[in-house]
Amino acid sequence: MAQQHLDPTDPLAGPVSGDALAGYLRAQATEFLRALRRHRETGGEGSPAARTKPRPGENSSPAAVDAARALRRSARRISGTLHTFRPLLDPDWSEAMRPELAWLSGTLAREHAYAARQERLLLALHRLSGSSAFPAQSAMPGRAAGSLGTTEPGAGPRDRSGGIPERGQLTVGAAKAGALLERQLTLARTRAHSAALQALGSSRFHAVADSVAVLASEVPLAPAATTADLRPPAAAAEERLGDAVAALPLITAGHPYNAEALVHGLSADTAPQPQDAPWHQVRLLLRLHRYAREVLYGEEAPVDVHLLHAGRALHRHRDAAEAASAAASAARTPRIAPATAYALGVLHADQRHEVEAARFAFQQSWAKETVHAP
Template identity: 55%
Template sequence: MHSPELSRDTATAGEAVAHYLHTQAGDFLRSLRLHGESGADTAGASEAARALRASSRRISGTLYTFRPLLDPAWADGLRTELGWLSATLALEHACTSRLSRLLDALSRLSGTAPLPPARTEVSLRYAVASSRGGATDSTTGTLPNAADSAAAGATPGRDAASGEETADAAPLRGGEADRGNEDRPAGPAVNGTGSAARGGALNVGAARAGALLERQLTLARTRAHSAALQALGSSRFHAVADAVALLASELPLAPAAAGPAAETLGLLAEVAERRLLDAVAQLPLGRAAHPYNADALVNGLTTATAGEEQDAPWHEVRRLLRLHRYAQEVLHPDADPVLCHAGRVLDHHRDAAEASEAAAAAARTPRIAPATAYALGVLHADQRHEVEAARFAFQQEWRRATATVTAP
């Protein structure tokens, strides 16, 4: 691992962590104020909630990585509460995004909406890899630091204000399907990807499948909205806000925080990096290097538990990659995010996996028509293909990044 160098003159590790946490606490409090001022402005409230989640994740991740420099009881308690808040606020947006994703996919699959000019960046990567003869497995090496990420081919593309990947709102699609056709009666299939008979069979159940998904996910979104409002008005949330407000002015440090910033922070960031490297080494990247290997699809057609188990390691890598990136932000405050595009790919993987679970859950609804179940099955398979495409794209990103920093 490259020896980290702070971009500003910081005497101790405690001062560097305190500066970063003070900044994130200020963002949290500003987002909270904007959320309170948004009122009936749904878009404004949604953006404020997104910013609250982003700052909550950064504070929580920093408390986890640099826990030895802080009062452990205080850090663990605040991290738990911030995790609760972030998860509660994310539910409503997750339901909204999932519904939009599934309805767009149904329209595309049934031929009731035109295919976007560039469906997904992942699909383009399939074509590139096929023309180059595929890719090789590369699971070892040292992650690039912020300065190396540009040379490694990582595409920043982050939120201009915070560098956050807009965790739930950064799909890799090049365009969005026409949503105006969702309620139009289904016609014959004209997408050219299957026979007219197959398209007709899908169209029969697509409208009812869309209505079923909309009913289920709208109900879930309404419940999530009510839960978020209840959480924001609870004494538990006010206690979290008070703790973050104190964090903006003071930070309970441990004796280890008096060590040199570059050396002390570098050792702790290296631990986070090693966890990420170990988790990636457990992924089947060699298999994922082959386009359309169908592992994600075949495993996704097994029981719900088996599907969740095979997705879990990828979700864990996504979490560890985020922690690694936050640690690098402490070490290199003014640099571009590390492996930002790889994080976006894993966001896409998570979204597709959860959408496939929603389609499978809808298909298990009692007494639905066979055509509706068929449409939901096709939708489930489509989302599992998106999962597989995201795994392929992540393998490409990881191989390119690690190959750059390990080259002689």
């Protein structure tokens, strides 16, 4: 990644002291506590509703969902900042806090992930079978409607009107595949919801919340932080990101439907796609880079449009890769009908196409980022 040279009018032209780090961590800790209070007030942990076992498919209130998302966001930012600037923080405290915050954000994220995966896969099944999308939903942007009657990637509709063609009811295979996915992912979502409620009521979570409450008023900086400059650790995070992008398998990933990307698809091997791991790593490193920029710039952090687009592409990549894995897992269900397995296979291939499209979008965004970096 090209290094950016700061001009004299840039707020980062001079050293950035440890006070900026302390202020950022205090602000994120305060946001965490506010989100926790909202979550409890809207039926989260501590209320009678939170102690009730959820029914399959049960949705939390929008306010509770927003509060849980804010909790995750603050926990991720605190954890990421502790990682990037760990030489400037009390080592025992930061090393104890980071895994606890990662546990919390990961636990809270699972229910939303399963719900989004279910919606994504069912919409894709409707699109691929040529039926109408769900009410108040439209086809996913940037993709043409195909047919479950062909395995040709990206096959377009016969209808030239620009809309999704009406082809009657879903095929038997697609309908059964959708029912199987909905059953499996609803069960996973329900379990994730229960796990999140149990976590928010646990002594482990209360210990995390107590530590964050202390952080809101007192940041345990290392003695060297008072005279340190925050720019070198932030630059190191940017360099790690650039190195990870440079190591991406861009040549193989450039083929829209390469055989290596599918070699583990519907086989008995349940290991993740080997191509996906470095892309997931880049997504995490990009997040750390963004958080480091927030620390340096404070509330006036400029929005880097190219980094924003690159991050969105990597989120799409993660979502499509996990959706493809869910389709492949469902296809390995014992004793399912051949038509159902076929529909799931086409769905898996469709989501792997989405993975390739997201990789291409990331490459385009990253190329613009490096060109614009002076």
